Amino acid sequence: MPSSKNLVLIVDDSKVQCKVLSALLEEDNYRVIVANDGATGVEMFITHQPDLVLMDVNMPIMNGYEATRRIKAMSGVGNLAPLMFITSMGSDESFINCVEAGGDSILVRPFSSAVFKAKIKALQRISDLVEQVKSLQHEQKNDAELAEKMMSEVIESRNYGLDRIGVIKKPAALFSGDIQLSALSPNGNIHVLLGDFTGHGLRSSIGAIPITETFRVMTKKGFSISDIIMQINSQLYTLLPGDLFFAAGFACISEHEKSAYVLNAGLPDAYLFNEQADIKHQFSSKHPPLGILPEILSDVQLDIINIHPHDRLVFLTDGIIEARNQEGEYFGSQRFETAVKEGVIEGDIAKNIQKKLADFCKNTEQEDDISLVDIPCCSWINNNDITVISSNLSDELSELDNSLSIPLAWSYHLHLTGKLLKNTNPIPLVMNQINDLEGAGEHWQSLYTILTELFVNALDHGVLKLDSALKNSPEGFSSYFNERTQRLNLLQENKQGNAHEDFVRISLQYYPLFQGGKMLIKIKDSGVGFNVLKVIKTNSQLLNTGMSLSGRGINIVDQLCDTLEYQEDGTLVIASYIWRNKQVLD
Structure with missing residues (x-):
């Protein structure tokens, strides 16, 4: 017997049919509520969120097909209640219409009480499975939120210079496929990485933790940025499935050498801006994303650029320039460059980019992870x-x-x-x-x-x-x-x-x-x-x-x-x- 928590909504303009069906359901310990037209049935569904719905076809105000379509449109939000049509029409056309409207089952009059109860049992099994799925989804959501929190703490909270490096991180799903890393080398150089895994969500972030540990450990031990890039590529080539790869930008800022060492592997152009917001250098991608090839291409060299005290190095992922507005227009590189220049002058690149993106995209759904790092090129060396x-x-x-x-x-x-x-x-x-x-x-x-x-x-x-x-x-x-x-x-x-x-x-x-x-x-x-x-x-x-x-x-x-x-x-x-x-x- 089902427990008393199970609630059935009967939508039928025949009060006699409602009484008969109610009596049969109550024998099996169901609670029952009744609506005598389709519109009222939709309202009662919203208010009471029943476990099962029994729907007639021909009713005043709103027929059963329309009422079912509206109920099913709302069911995906939180209540996937199985719905069965009960009708006197046994034609092929009637069956097709019931299915197309969203019905999960059909029962044609006349029928015996045994057949009716057997149909209800079948619907109840579907309802029970739906509840199990909802419970699993809730657990999965909680687990995912916990995992995301742990990953954020492992990856982001241990970054060096969080008070100095400007960061934008806006995932398109709970899990972001983008990662931002920064670490201090023993000789005082700053190593920075901005990476973008294929796609977004949990699958796209599977390589984040091993990459993070490799980047931090090798930086701490004094390995060069070139050594770190080679190791991460080798690691990802072994770790990732064939359809997943890692576009990334790497930088080593050496203040005592007054130089920046940069490699762009698959990201949009990176930029070096001076204090007057002029673009001193653009770093185009010189290498395929990491994880595709077993080794870094031997003829690819780091860009080595002289830096001045107030220069800023900016990396971004394609989620920024490919963000679209309601008309389908891309934010694009030109708008990005203009927004960064304004940010340099105003003293906050990340804040200005976020504002410009919000104004441009308005309520358009975000399609990809959005990430940026803005790294100052001076005052990293502490004489103490x-x-x-x-x-x-x-x-x-x-x-x-x-x-x-x-x-x-x-x-x-x-x-x-x-x-x-x-x-x-x-x-x-x-x-x-x-x-x-x-x-x-x-x-x-x-x-x-x-x-x-x-x-x-x-x-x-x-x-x-x-x-x-x-x-x-x-x-x-x-x-x-x-x-x-x-x-x-x-x-x-x-x-x-x-x-x-x-x-x-x-x-x-x-x-x-x-x-x-x-x-x-x-x-x-x-x-x-x-x-x-x-x-x-x-x-x-x-x-x-x-x-x-x-x-x-x-x-x-x-x-x-x-x-x-x-x-x-x-x-x-x-x-x-x-x-x-x-x-x-x-």
């Missing part, structure tokens, strides 16, 4: 993050070291040659070893900066014989890195047995001190060397005048290190880095 060893601390720790004759705790050596110099970034590998041996610590960020600058100098100026003066102009940066890529490719062609072998050798020696520690760093390269004093003097003069875009890295290294010296005609650099433990500083 650079711990410069004071002379007093240096003397104190050196005296402690000498007086106690602190023994060497461990040493680490890495020798890279030929092809490995092209394909391997050794600094994250070295830092992983240090973290495994000594645990995490804020002081390792300064060590990362030291190692990175010294290794890059050894590779670029020692092995590759590149002249840093090439970088002393905005155009020079691009020329410098193009030449660097060409010379790295030539390293693969060295044959075994060559008299001259290209190499860089890294050696570390760690001495634990009572109040902290000391790392002795030696980096040797196969270059021909250089006049150390002349180069340092030239760099110092250019830096003092603000004319040099190069040489800044070694200046930072000199501040971070206790001692820094070049030997063997500049092919060997020896640096010592001394730090106090955090609790001592506190």
Whole structure:
């Protein structure tokens, strides 16, 4: 027997038929309400939301077909009540009309009470299934909302610079197929990603969490933006089904190099705007979306652009320029550029874009996820993050070291040659070893900066014989890195047995001190060397005048290190880095 909660609406202009049907239903513990015309039946359906509906065809005011169409139009919103026509018309045309109006079943008079109750049981099974579906949909909705909240917390709340980076995120469904990521590299560079998976909704976001973890972990470990792009592409190629891919824009903003490194892989054009809202550069897509090819195309290079303090880099997804108004017109690139320029002048790009989109689209249904990131190109470097060893601390720790004759705790050596110099970034590998041996610590960020600058100098100026003066102009940066890529490719062609072998050798020696520690760093390269004093003097003069875009890295290294010296005609650099433990500083 059904429980007393089950309610049946009978819509029939015959009061006798209503009484008969009501009596049969009440025998099976149904509650019954009655309407004697189609219009009243529609009103009672809205008011009472019955579990089953029994509908006559020929009635005054509104016939059963029209009443059924109106009820079924509303049923999809929240009440999918099964509806059965009860009629004296048994023709084929009558059956077709009942089905086309939305009836779920038909019962032709005359009929026995047993047949009627059997039909009601069949309808009840449909009603029960509908309730189960509604319950499952409710649970699914709750689960989806919880999953979306968790994903948002995992992905967005841990982004770096949330108070500085302008963001628009407006999903077309509960789940967004767009993701925005930002993270701080140990050397102070900012890595940013805006990505757009195919489509929108839960399916389109399946790669978001693994991409997020890869991006953040590799950035934290000091991998370059190029290494991160290659790893994410490989990961997505393995992870995603064939019809799902990932259009993405990547940027590394290096304030101390005054440069931005950008790759657009399948997104609409990205932009670099200056303080006057002029477009300094447009970054068109240079690579297919990630996840399509097993490897990044070898001939595709990052765009390397000189940046100034008030420049802003803007990435967007196609949901913005393909947003449509009620006339079907696209928002388009021109409106977007105009809106960004106004936003630069008003001081809030994201807010202005959202306003312009709302005014343009009005109440038009959103068809795709809408996302944007607006990244400032200055004031990321916090001088307080650079711990410069004071002379007093240096003397104190050196005296402690000498007086106690602190023994060497461990040493680490890495020798890279030929092809490995092209394909391997050794600094994250070295830092992983240090973290495994000594645990995490804020002081390792300064060590990362030291190692990175010294290794890059050894590779670029020692092995590759590149002249840093090439970088002393905005155009020079691009020329410098193009030449660097060409010379790295030539390293693969060295044959075994060559008299001259290209190499860089890294050696570390760690001495634990009572109040902290000391790392002795030696980096040797196969270059021909250089006049150390002349180069340092030239760099110092250019830096003092603000004319040099190069040489800044070694200046930072000199501040971070206790001692820094070049030997063997500049092919060997020896640096010592001394730090106090955090609790001592506190």
